Amino acid sequence: MSAIEAVRGRMGAVIFARIAGDEGPQRRDRIHFADGPRRFGHDDPICVVHGDASMFAGGIRALLLQSLHPLAMAAVDQHSGYKGDPWGRLQRTSTFLAETTFGTIEDADRAVRVVRAVHRRITGTAPDGRPYAASDPHLLRWVHVAEIDSFLRAHDRYGATPLDAAGRDEYVAQSAVVARALGATDVPETVAELDEVMAGYRPELASTEAAREAARFILVHPPVPLAMRLPYSMLSAAxxxxxxxxxxxxxRLPYLPVTEATAVRASGIVITRAIRWAMRPDRSRAGQ
Structure with a gap:
């Protein structure tokens, strides 16, 4: 093994351990190499998007955007424990995305059943006095559309192989399969419908103390080792x-159009390419 490959392997292992946890290698093998029919093919848009390093930038955008629905944010703030176990929450989310995208139909359906069971137990009252339930189809749809809008926009800008118009529509339609399985209703199936649904939620969205606190946690005081602060800040800016x-x-986030169009975009390209390189599949496993 060359020195460069050794470095790549170490970098990839560090990144993978953060997003997948100690049991990540076992889960990866189960998800990607288990026998059985799969809902999506390797070249389907959902696999292209969810398998790309641009997901890191898209995931940060998704978390920030999702926090702007006061009821969805109240559920996260009161039940998720994201501050006490942020990496655990990330690992559970990344495992769910991997299972429902790349796993067998049996594994994907089991993952959906587990999440639905968790959602049924999450109820409460937001600070503004309104009741919420994580199983509410309207809230599920908001979480879904904020997520896929973020993933798709990040892939458009930083993805290795951006999708054409038909591929972007297909991505939205394929993602809708999982959203409906989780209990969301009236889920968009094209980019035009996605834009319309996103705009429809705008009157419901607002800043709350919980949302601003979550943004500070994600951006200002992230739970990452010192050595990872620079690449994390590049992803956050992207x-x-x-x-x-x-x-x-x-x-209360900055808007710097000139800087974002130049330095931030360039650094976003650099960091996503670096992650893509570090996490490139091991050639020895490619034929399995």
Missing amino acids: GIALMPRWSRREL
């Missing part, structure tokens, strides 16, 4: 630059 201008005002 994620923020993808956000709508109105959402930044709500979360």
